[in-house]
Amino acid sequence: MSLIQRIDALLPQTQCGKCGHPGCKPYAEGIASGEPINKCPPGGSETIAALADLLKVPVLELDVSRGSAPAQIAYIREAECIGCTKCIQACPVDAIVGAAKFMHTVIVDECTGCDLCVAPCPVDCIEMHPLPLATVLPIVGGLAFSLEEQQARAAKRNHARRRFEQRNARLHREEEQKLAERQARAQRAVQPSEVTLDPVQAALERVRAQKAANADAALKKAKVDLAMSRAQLNKSLKAFGHPPTFEQQSQLIVLQQQFDAAEQALAQLESGAPPVSAPPAPAKDAELKRAKIQLAMRRAELKKAQTSEAPAEQIEALQNALSEAERQVDAYAAP
DSSP, rough: OOHHHHHHHHHHOOOOTTTTSSSSHHHHHHHTTTOOOOOTTHHHHHHHHHHHHHOOOOOOOOOOOGOOOOOEEEETTTTTEEEEOOHHHHHOOEEEEETTSOOOOEOOOTTTOOOTTTTTTTTTHHHHHHHHTTTTTOOOOTTOHHHHHHHHHHHHHHHHHHHHHHHHOOOOOOOHHHHHHHHHHHHHHHOOOOTTTTTHHHHHHHHHHHHHHHHHHHHHHHHHHHHHHHHHHHHHHSSSSOOHHHHHHHHHHEEEOOOHHHHHHHHHHHHHHHOOOOOOOHEEEEEEHHHHHHHHHHHHHHHHHHHHTTTTTHHHHHHHHHHHHHHHHHHOOOO
16 A cells, blocks of 8 residues: 555545545645644544554644534435535535435435535535434544444445545546537537538538637636636625525525526536526425525524523514414425
8 A cells, every 4th residue: 555545544534625625535645745644623633643653753733723523414404405406416425315306315324424515505404413323333533442343434434435436436437528528519510521622611611610619618608607606605605694684595595596597507508408598497486495495594593592592472473483484385385
């Protein structure tokens, strides 16, 4: 094994990115290049000590500025899930299953507790729960005490590493396939004709070449638009309070619609399909989404009031509002 592989074998394989790298192996490469060994909250002091022993360097205190990473697992409140697939795209080990416009669920034995799925959720229906240690083996450091537990944890970490690598390989293949298809379309568009002396044919070839250039420019613009929409949506999600105000909620809905439209436009350009106007979403679906957002807000308000021991009259009013929100969701969800 190379030095990078031996370092990677000591890391917890949560792929959480708290170290500042997009995964455990990139952090292993950074450590091999001289980065500090104390930037992994999921590994904790156990991982720091193991790395210090491997590299023959002093043991450092954990860098607490990178946050905490307890043994935890993602939980999706399925009644509030709108099936946007944002969490599926964010999960580094493919531990969330579902489909567009259908509820998603977490595979308990595959979840590493990285919490990367929480921020992208537009309706805030994902929360992190403590890992049930009695039934699920923790992957983080400091919780394997016997030799059998350490061996089982090592096997689970290896499994998480394989799932992470397989996902990255799949995404790379998909990107290469899209690139090959675009190049093939561009090559067909500019391929010279056998009859080079025909002025009409030459004019047609020039038109095809211009269309190919325009398509490439449109594709670049669509990617920029998608990146800007994603950044604006994520920035708003982080900036707004919880629960958001009515105005903030309305703005989030608009930003989500803009992001979805940008995704659809990019997908159409990459598939080579002619751009078409997106049909308006059925009014009932839009109302259902808004009702689910209202339900999530009412639950958050009631929980906050109960935690702060608000007056009984206020709690009763919030409970009534929650019941009304649940009734609205049931009404719009009915066929």
